Amino acid sequence: xxxxxxxxxxxxxxxxxxxxxxxxxxxxxxxYGLFWYKQPxxxxxxFLIYQGSYDExxxxxxxxxxxxxxxxxxxxxxxxxxxxxxxxMYFCAMREGAKGGGNxxxxxxxTQLKVEL
Amino acid sequence: NAGVTQTxxxxxxxxxxxxxxxxxxDMNHEYMYWYRQDPGMGLRLIHYSVGEGTTAKGEVxxxxxxxxxxxxxxxxxxxxxxxxxxSVYFCASNRQGQETQYFGPGTRLLVL
Numbered sequence: 187x188x189x190x191x192x193x194x195x196x197x198x199x200x201x202x203x204x205x206x207x208x209x210x211x212x213x214x215x216x217x218y219g220l221f222w223y224k225q226p227x228x229x230x231x232x233f234l235i236y237q238g239s240y241d242e243x244x245x246x247x248x249x250x251x252x253x254x255x256x257x258x259x260x261x262x263x264x265x266x267x268x269x270x271x272x273x274x275m276y277f278c279a280m281r282e283g284a285k286g287g288g289n290x291x292x293x294x295x296x297t298q299l300k301v302e303l
Numbered sequence: 304n305a306g307v308t309q310t311x312x313x314x315x316x317x318x319x320x321x322x323x324x325x326x327x328x329d330m331n332h333e334y335m336y337w338y339r340q341d342p343g344m345g346l347r348l349i350h351y352s353v354g355e356g357t358t359a360k361g362e363v364x365x366x367x368x369x370x371x372x373x374x375x376x377x378x379x380x381x382x383x384x385x386x387x388x389x390s391v392y393f394c395a396s397n398r399q400g401q402e403t404q405y406f407g408p409g410t411r412l413l414v415l
Contacts, residue, residue: 230409
């Protein structure tokens with residue numbers, strides 16, 4: 187079974203609108219972490235946001251927020267007030283197990299976001 | 304700080320040739336990782352290291368070897384390249400106890 191599932195291969199959003207990118211995960215661990223990375227066309231991987239499994243509040247970083255629903259095993263990324271520069275591939279990733287011993291990440295297949303005028 | 308750097312940026316190999324990819328970080332991070340990214344797939348972990356002199360297998364280790372002789376460097380070796388190893392290779396690192404992994408710019412490898 188897929189550990190990280192991103193069901194939206196591509197998404198379009200109008201500039202200044204909000205957009206939600208979906209991510210569901212599968213793990214039996216109690217301690218885990220969820221991440222979102224952005225990959226623009228230039229190819230680099232840019233860290234956006236992190237949510238720990240024990241964090242009670244949803245993580246926020248500027249225009250990015252992570253809608254964490256533990257019971258549903260979902261960790262959706264919300265981008266508010268989209269900008270043209272947000273056009274990129276977005277990856278959801280998970281770190282299973284406790285910290286230490288290396289933070290091995292499992293990635294989803296990504297969602298290509300296109301922001302339009 | 305240069306962060307995480309990778310050498311080379313791009314390489315073309317013939318089947319059966321060998322090569323080494325170099326990853327260097329100047330952030331004194333304990334943990335380092337090698338991932339590969341193929342079209343339509345997310346990144347997959349090849350090997351990782353939790354400290355100088357230690358390495359461990361990730362999800363797709365076959366056909367690769369690694370070494371971490373110095374804390375700041377993590378080498379990925381292909382002893383006999385195959386077309387299936389055509390990919391973009393990313394190195395990453397993070398400090399022990401820190402969640403965020405910092406990625407290098409990637410190395411594009413084409414095996415003919």
